[in-house]
Amino acid sequence: MKKTILTMGICGLFASTSVMADEIETAGDIIQIAIPLTALVATYTLDDPEGRKQFLWSYGSTFAITHILKRTVNKERPDGSNTLSFPSGHTGSAFSGASFLQKRYGWDVGVPAYIAASFVGYSRVHAKKHDWVDVGAGALLAVGMNQWFVTEKLDLDVGFMPIDKGWHVSLAMTF
Numbered sequence: 001m002k003k004t005i006l007t008m009g010i011c012g013l014f015a016s017t018s019v020m021a022d023e024i025e026t027a028g029d030i031i032q033i034a035i036p037l038t039a040l041v042a043t044y045t046l047d048d049p050e051g052r053k054q055f056l057w058s059y060g061s062t063f064a065i066t067h068i069l070k071r072t073v074n075k076e077r078p079d080g081s082n083t084l085s086f087p088s089g090h091t092g093s094a095f096s097g098a099s100f101l102q103k104r105y106g107w108d109v110g111v112p113a114y115i116a117a118s119f120v121g122y123s124r125v126h127a128k129k130h131d132w133v134d135v136g137a138g139a140l141l142a143v144g145m146n147q148w149f150v151t152e153k154l155d156l157d158v159g160f161m162p163i164d165k166g167w168h169v170s171l172a173m174t175f
Contacts, residue, residue, distance in 0.1 A: 024122075024123045024126050024127070025123055025124075025126065025127035025129075027119070027123060028090060028119065028120045028122075028123025028124060028127070029090070029123075031094060031116050031117075031119060031120050031123075032090040032091070032093045032094040032120045033093070034116075035093070035094045035097035035098055035101075035113055035116055035117055035120075036055075036059055036093055036094070036096055036097030036100075037097070038097060038101070038113070039055055039059075039096075039097040039098075039100045039101050039113075040052070040055060040056075040097075042101065042105065042109075043055055046105070046153075048104070048153060051100075051104050051150075051153060054100070054104070054149050054150045054151065055100050055104075055150070057145075057149040058096060058099075058100060058142075058145040058146045058148070058149040058150055059093075059096045059097070059100070059145075061145045061148075061149065062092050062093070062096045062141055062142045062145045063089075063092070063093070063096075065141060065145075066087055066089050066092045066138065066141060067089070069086060069087055069137075070084040070085075070086065070087070070089070071084070073086045075134070077128070077129055077130065078128040078129070078130065078131055079127075079128040079129060081129075085129070085130055085131075085134050086133070086134045086137060087134055087135075087137035087138040087141055088121065088124050088129075088130045088134045088135045088137070088138035088139075089138065090120050090121075090123075090124050090129075090138070091117070091120055091121040091124060091130070091134075091135045091138035091139050091142075092138035092139070092141055092142045093120075093142075094116065094117035094120035094121070094142075095114075095117045095120075095121075095138065095139040095142035095143055096142035096145065096146065097113065097117070098110065098113035098114045098116065098117040098142075099114075099142055099143045099145075099146035099147075099150075100146050100150055101113045102114065103146050103147070103150045103151075103152060104150055104151075104152065104153050105153060117139070121135035121136075121138070121139060122135075
């Protein structure tokens, strides 16, 4: 039930964001914050302190590496405004949240989060702040950090039932 509510929240956020031509960049700016914020809130809602720690490590690493690369690579933005184009921080932020949601809680919440994160990447290219290489690098970096730091959440149920000559023990794992 909580996953359904989380999925509906992600879809509702994406659907309710106005995406008229002049507002695509603004929508991307909002969604790049909303997805990782949704991931962080999910760790509280689902009472997942281990997931919260993993999220903070993966998100923090993505952020730090992104900003080190921006200042090291010095790639000019397509609009010529500065040399902080590579990799896309907005896309890295969005994909960090989406990748966390998918890996920790499953594809049913991951798919809408990835769709919304992909829109953020599109919005950065549309605004001429990045090209597709910058966006792809930000996404890959974020997914990589989540692969490194995040584990699937396993729900383990153990059941005991008395039988004639002892106990029947059952083990069910959901992942």
